Amino acid sequence: MADENGRIKSVVTDKEEIIECQVVGLTPGVSPNVSFLNDSGIELGRGIKVNRFLETNIKDIYAIGDCAEQHEPIGNRRPIEAVWYTGRMMGETVAQTICGNRTEYKPGHWFNSAKFLDIEYQTYGWVFSTSGKKTYEQHFHWRHPAEKICLTIAFDKETRQFLGINTFGIRMRHEIFDRWLNEERDVMHVIKYLKDANFDPEFYAVYENEIAAKFNLEYGTDLKPEKKNWKRIFAIG
Numbered sequence: 001m002a003d004e005n006g007r008i009k010s011v012v013t014d015k016e017e018i019i020e021c022q023v024v025g026l027t028p029g030v031s032p033n034v035s036f037l038n039d040s041g042i043e044l045g046r047g048i049k050v051n052r053f054l055e056t057n058i059k060d061i062y063a064i065g066d067c068a069e070q071h072e073p074i075g076n077r078r079p080i081e082a083v084w085y086t087g088r089m090m091g092e093t094v095a096q097t098i099c100g101n102r103t104e105y106k107p108g109h110w111f112n113s114a115k116f117l118d119i120e121y122q123t124y125g126w127v128f129s130t131s132g133k134k135t136y137e138q139h140f141h142w143r144h145p146a147e148k149i150c151l152t153i154a155f156d157k158e159t160r161q162f163l164g165i166n167t168f169g170i171r172m173r174h175e176i177f178d179r180w181l182n183e184e185r186d187v188m189h190v191i192k193y194l195k196d197a198n199f200d201p202e203f204y205a206v207y208e209n210e211i212a213a214k215f216n217l218e219y220g221t222d223l224k225p226e227k228k229n230w231k232r233i234f235a236i237g
């Protein structure tokens with residue numbers, strides 16, 4: 001709904017609920033604009049169909065980035081991955097291939113980052129939303145009492161294996177989470193060494209002790225976060 005100046009003032013939901021607001025964000029998703037290829041002979045789906053080598057059905061023609069669609073999705077990834085890290089990794093992969101080293105696209109563990117207004121968001125591994133939560137998945141959630149800062153850690157209910165993390169307002173170190181996912185660490189390891197993963201700039205407030213305290217309370221553990229250790233971070237020695 002608009003006010004008398006044509007500016008947004010509220011949203012009316014399908015339950016007739018009125019939510020007052022100043023800004024509306026629309027999330028229509030992404031559709032590759034590939035209709036110009038309709039008569040090209042290149043196989044299309046929603047995007048340009050590619051195999052694991054990012055090759056189309058026509059020799060020497062590749063597709064990468066937002067327009068590329070995998071025949072079969074890779075792991076939990078979507079067949080079209082419209083994020084810029086994917087475009088970069090696909091670019092590196094195809095560059096190898098066209099320079100003579102035919103290389104398969106292997107994106108590794110899912111990760112992404114974005115910035116919504118002044119809030120930074122990061123994700124490593126898989127944390128499914130409440131509606132899509134897997135039966136084996138348990139979530140630990142911590143939220144700052146006043147600031148827009150929070151994190152959610154997903155882990156396996158039974159084995160407590162770490163599955164993924166979402167953070168709002170805390171920057172994390174990609175290499176560390178990639179390593180912990182490869183090493184199949186448990187959630188207790190993540191809480192204990194969370195200071196190693198923090199990538200916020202110097203003098204930023206840190207919250208690992210509060211996060212560990214909440215985890216201890218909820219899961220009856222007695223974890224004490226280790227001091228940040230650069231040798232551990234860079235896996236030296």
Ligand SMILES: Cc1cc2nc3c(=O)[nH]c(=O)nc-3n(C[C@H](O)[C@H](O)[C@H](O)COP(=O)(O)OP(=O)(O)OC[C@H]3O[C@@H](n4cnc5c(N)ncnc54)[C@H](O)[C@@H]3O)c2cc1C
Nearest residue numbers: 036064065066067081082083084085086087112113114115
């Ligand atoms: C508002 C917004 C916010 C985003 N935020 C994030 C984020 O926070 N994190 C993240 O990971 N990703 C984000 N993305 C997604 C990310 O920007 C894209 O995944 C990435 O840019 C895709 O790169 P690409 O090279 O595949 O395509 P593009 O960057 O779209 O490049 C395609 C290029 O092809 C050109 N082109 C199109 N048709 C033709 C033609 N017929 N002939 C010649 N040239 C043509 C276009 O002009 C364009 O320059 C965001 C996207 C949007 C729109």
